[in-house]
Amino acid sequence: MISINDLSYYIGDRPIYDNASLFIGPKDRIGLIGLNGTGKSTLLKMIVGDVQKTSGEINMSNETTIGFLNQDLLSYMTDDSILQVAMQAFKETLKLQEQIDQVLKEMEENYRDELVDQLAKLQDRFETNEGYSMQAKAEEILEGIGFSTEDLQRPLREFSGGWRMRVMLAKLLLEKPSLLMLDEPTNHLDLPSIQWLETYLQSYEGACIIVSHDRRFLNASINKIVEVSGYQLNLYSGNYDFYLKEKEMRNEIQQNAFENQQQKIREAERFIERFKAKATKAKQAQSRVKMLEKMDRINAVVDDTPQVDFKFTFRTKSGRHVARLQNVSKSYDDLEILENTDAHIERGDKIAFIGANGKGKSTALRIVAGTEPHEGTVETGHNVTTAFYAQHQLEALNVENEILEELKQAGSGKTEQELRGVLGCFLFSDDEVFKKIKVLSGGEKSRVALAKTLISESNFLMLDEPTNHLDMMSVGILVQALKQFEGTFLLVSHDRDFISKVATKIWYIEDKQIKEYPGTYEEWEWWYNKEQEKKKASQVETAPAKKEKTKAASPKPKPDQESKAIEKEIKQVEGKIEALEADVNRLEADLARPDIYEDQDQMSKTTNRYQSKKAELEKLNTRWEELVEKLG
The missing domain is CATH 1.10.287 (Helix Hairpins)
Incomplete structure (x- = not known):
């Protein structure tokens, strides 16, 4: 379907791609992975023609259509309802609807046989295009990715950036292009919406290229991995877990081949050095010199996974009770989020707060942090020092500071060398630590703010969606850091693989109450699914229950x-x-x-x-x- 041959792209004299090649088949579902800055988004933009390649070819048939979800779509604004925006996907069918309406209007004023024929043809094409069901399809997809039925008629302009991005995703899914390209789609979705999108993509008829840091989402959605590494596009047939095993095996083979070649080179060099001056062996020595000159050198395997060693230290150790919520209630106008709920955090708790958007997770996090007005009491324990990371923390960075200077002001007491080591773990190396905050991308600012939070010497961390805008390696770094952290943390995340690696307790909101499951995410998921099955079975059993006797007063139905x-x-x-x-x-x-x-x-x-x-x-x-x- 799409053939990429000898693709090169340079920024100045720095290569991003160098003679890279890839073929994308009509049913391929590709996970595009690699470090930040290796050119994943650039590749997608080159495919759609938004970025011009330095050299090489990108060939596709005339019938190939491409839908591209990227961060640039966040700027799109309109007073049209989100349903109308999503239905723009049916451009041709909507145009037919307009033509049908125009013909009907003309027939009311001037009835002619040719108009009858024209109307019949238009209606036939409209029905072939499934015009009568296009609104129902748009509603189904919008509700699948988290919108309520009441939201569908609200103007797009009223929604935040993340929700507007969901509308653009719905529009792309309705267009059903032959190649669907999604750049970090899960950044804007909650857990139920991510699961819905996984199921949708599994049966998608076209090809997909997905850039994502969400390992479980990739495992469920793709059948190939393309790793951007060494300026090349390296293909692995299988999901992300298969890629990890296959890469380990390839690295082992490459390392063995490298070591064998190095042994041959050393033997040849010793032979040359020993016999180059001997007339009887000079010809053989010269032959080995030519062999070494022609040899294709195998590169050693470079381990590009940094190991984190933050050596967390606390100014003080917190008391046993870190935070206690009692009779906490919170509402926005008529929307009640929490009602007289209790919760308790103890020292050493590693809690993940999960659930759908709109349930109040981030609100509850801010209540614990003391930044959200509420009813009821929140008591912070003895010697508890708190650090709070959320997306708005990016705005608190001093844009005129250099990255290193920003970390120095975090007050951790770490030396410059230690801070540079931390920044290296977060993929800021060498002179990059002297870049000013104002020139950083959103993802880079996220990493700086996250690094500040982790070195703050606080014994209680609160993290709101910390994996957004991080690549796979950065997420891995965060996992290592939190595993080493000996204090307490409460985090909100929709990344199931991340949660499963760091959390030992699960919080969720149900019936306006904060509820706790004392176990890992996998254990909670198994338990929760069993509970839902029991509820369904109970509802089926009680449906034909005996009739209640009529009472004088009208009781509430059971x-x-x-x-x-x-x-x-x-x-x-x-x-x-x-x-x-x-x-x-x-x-x-x-x-x-x-x-x-x-x-x-x-x-x-x-x-x-x-x-x-x-x-x-x-x-x-x-x-x-x-x-x-x-x-x-």
């Missing part, structure tokens, strides 16, 4: 009565849907008959009835979905 009422309404709605679908099919058949257009009044009435029935059918389908969801 769960079994509610289930029975819902089942009854579902049957009623299904009957209405069946009847309406029959009406719609009959009206579609009527509108497909050419003779109906000979009677303008009859055609107008039939069209109006058809549109009315379709609207009623959509409402009933929505109601049916709501009832089924209530029933579980």
Whole structure:
């Protein structure tokens, strides 16, 4: 589908790619990985033509279509609703709808046979393009990635950058390009939305290239890994876990080959040195010199994974009780987040706060940090010193400071050499530590702020989405750092692999309460799934429960009565849907008959009835979905 041959790209005299090649097949789902700055996003931009290559070829067929989700889309603003923005994906079908409306308007004023023929052709193309279901598809995808039904008619302008990016993702998914390119899509998604996108991509009909630091997301979504390393595109057939094993094996083979070659070189050099002056051996010595000159040298394997040794120290050790929440409530206008909830953090707790966006995780984190107004009490324990990392912490960096100077001001007491070592772990090496904060990218600022947090000598860390904008290696560094950390931390994250490696307790919000599971993420996931299965089984068992005796006062319906009422309404709605679908099919058949257009009044009435029935059918389908969801 797309062939990349001998691709080179230079910034000045610095190579990003040097004669790199890759073929992207029509069903390939590729995870594009590599260190920050190796050119992953640049490659995607070269494929779409936004960046011009230095040399080489990128060839694709005329039929190839490309959808590209990148950070530049964050700047897109409009007063159109998010549903309208997503439906821009159906550009051709929407244009057909406009043409149909125009023809119908013309027929009202000047009925002609040629207009009837034109309308019939347009409606046939509209139906072939599945125009009658395009709105339902847009709603399904928008709700799949986290929007509520009420959100769909809100203007795009009202949403934050992350939510606007979700709308652009929905638009791309609806376009169904032959190549879908997603640059860090999980940065803008919560856990349920990430799981929904995983499932969607598994059955996606086209090819995908995904840049992501989320290991579990890549494992579930891709079938090939392309590693950007050594200015080349190195292909591995398999998911990310397979890549790690395969790379280890390739490195072992390469290292063995390197050592064998070095042994041969040493033997040849000793022979040359020993016999170059001997007339009887001079010819053989010269032959070995030529052999060494022609030899393709094998490079030694370089371990590019830095090991973290921060040697965390605390000014003081915290008391046993780090924080205690009692009867805490929080609401925004009519939206109630927490209601009289309690929670307790003890020294040494490694807690991951998980769940869907909008449930209040970040709000609860700020309440613990003391930066969010609330009802109830939050008590901080004895000798607790806190460091809080969130995306807004990037704004607190002094843009005129150099990176090294910014870390010096963190007050850790570390020497310059120690701070340079920390910065090296966060991929700032040599003279890069003297770059000013104002010239850094968002990802680089994230790394600086994170490094400041980790060296702050605080014994209680609070981290809000710390892995956003980090590459795989930086996430690995953070994992190593938190494993060495002997204090207490509470973090919010949607990266399941990251959580599973660092957390020993799980917090989540349910029924406006902070709930705790005393175990790892895998243990919580297994337990939670079992609990959901029990609830569903319980609902099925209680559905045909015995009727309650009628009382003088009208009591609140019990769960079994509610289930029975819902089942009854579902049957009623299904009957209405069946009847309406029959009406719609009959009206579609009527509108497909050419003779109906000979009677303008009859055609107008039939069209109006058809549109009315379709609207009623959509409402009933929505109601049916709501009832089924209530029933579980």
